[in-house]
Amino acid sequence: MTRLFIPGPTDVHAVVLAAQNQPMIGHRGPDFEELFARLQPLLRRVFLTSSRVYISTSSGTGLQEAAVRNGVARKVLCCVNGSFSQRWYETAVANGKEAVRLDVEWGKAVKPELIDEVLKQGGFDAIALVHNETSTGVASPIKEIAALLHDRYPEVIILVDAVSSLGGAPLDFDGWGLDVLFTSSQKCLAMPPGLSFAAVSDRALAKARTVPARGLYFDFVDLEKYLLKNQTPSTPAISLLWALAAALDRIMAEGLEARFVRHAQLADRVRAWAQTKFELFAEARYRSQTVTCVRNTRAIDVPALNGYLQSKGLQISDGYGALKGQTFRIAHMGEIQLRDVEELLALIDEFIA
Numbered sequence: 001m002t003r004l005f006i007p008g009p010t011d012v013h014a015v016v017l018a019a020q021n022q023p024m025i026g027h028r029g030p031d032f033e034e035l036f037a038r039l040q041p042l043l044r045r046v047f048l049t050s051s052r053v054y055i056s057t058s059s060g061t062g063l064q065e066a067a068v069r070n071g072v073a074r075k076v077l078c079c080v081n082g083s084f085s086q087r088w089y090e091t092a093v094a095n096g097k098e099a100v101r102l103d104v105e106w107g108k109a110v111k112p113e114l115i116d117e118v119l120k121q122g123g124f125d126a127i128a129l130v131h132n133e134t135s136t137g138v139a140s141p142i143k144e145i146a147a148l149l150h151d152r153y154p155e156v157i158i159l160v161d162a163v164s165s166l167g168g169a170p171l172d173f174d175g176w177g178l179d180v181l182f183t184s185s186q187k188c189l190a191m192p193p194g195l196s197f198a199a200v201s202d203r204a205l206a207k208a209r210t211v212p213a214r215g216l217y218f219d220f221v222d223l224e225k226y227l228l229k230n231q232t233p234s235t236p237a238i239s240l241l242w243a244l245a246a247a248l249d250r251i252m253a254e255g256l257e258a259r260f261v262r263h264a265q266l267a268d269r270v271r272a273w274a275q276t277k278f279e280l281f282a283e284a285r286y287r288s289q290t291v292t293c294v295r296n297t298r299a300i301d302v303p304a305l306n307g308y309l310q311s312k313g314l315q316i317s318d319g320y321g322a323l324k325g326q327t328f329r330i331a332h333m334g335e336i337q338l339r340d341v342e343e344l345l346a347l348i349d350e351f352i353a
């Protein structure tokens with residue numbers, strides 16, 4: 001089996017894979033409702049919320065679209081510091097929303113003072129951010145940004161993409177007062193791709209009820225109606241829900257805090273190595289806990305490195321988009337352990353020696 005140090009899909013434990021292999025059940029019956037009811041409190045623990053967490057049979061992009069369609073009535077500020085945050089802007093425009101971009105140099109975090117400058121202009125009712133910019137390995141300070149918004153712009157709904165960090169880094173939905181926070185199954189939660197999850201605040205749901213043209217598949221109002229019955233509006237990926245139950249059991253057995261600590265240790269190790277052999281792309285203080293973006297200062301042939309790694313059963317990622325070749329990325333999320341990282345770094349050392 002290849003060990004994946006790519007930022008999704010991540011390796012899935014055999015127990016989680018096997019959990020999918022169960023007879024089908026109807027999604028309008030008591031067996032399904034029991035399964036769904038078991039998942040809700042566990043998901044809420046992972047999202048650090050007492051609010052609802054919707055389950056979507058889609059990748060995270062579906063819930064990003066949902067956040068825009070349900071959460072934006074007038075004008076949204078899209079904070080862009082990499083390829084994935086750019087998708088907020090593209091999604092807003094594709095859904096006919098008025099969107100303003102706040103462009104931040106790639107490799108840098110989005111900071112509260114930059115946001116303040118733009119929101120001052122007025123007219124915004126939502127802001128869209130990526131917590132963990134997977135293309136650059138930057139984690140923006142969502143807690144500080146949310147504090148600014150609550151203080152000065154309380155009417156602005158806060159939409160956060162945590163696709164590559166939730167479950168691997170602490171994101172305190174209730175404590176920080178976020179409105180929509182979503183992730184995908186195939187990253188830090190270490191599940192197969194195909195599901196995504198969104199915590200949605202009461203005020204975001206109340207707002208959704210007033211926003212026209214929310215569409216059908218990702219309508220929060222409809223998702224809520226069914227969630228109250230422990231169901232989903234349309235047929236969900238039932239096999240993946242069994243996998244989710246197993247993945248959440250694994251997360252709870254490890255303990256959320258311990259999981260965050262493990263991810264922090266993995267990040268520390270990879271960063272320390274990268275700083276001696278290469279350089280880090282992300283600015284200090286805002287480095288991701290789940291994916292490290294390494295500046296390719298030795299101009300190594302990244303595909304050749306990956307070919308070598310793959311011959312040993314491991315895989316990393318090239319730089320994303322415009323950063324291809326100039327950077328490479330080592331994801332340390334989900335099931336990855338310190339011994340895996342040590343093995344990977346030793347092999348890269350061998351390659352560059």
Ligand SMILES: Cc1ncc(COP(=O)(O)O)c(C=O)c1O
Pocket residue numbers: 007008059060061062084085130132133134161162163164184
């Ligand atoms: C930060 C971020 N947002 C969004 C996405 C898209 O997620 P999905 O492929 O689950 O739709 C990704 C995928 O890598 C991502 O890293």
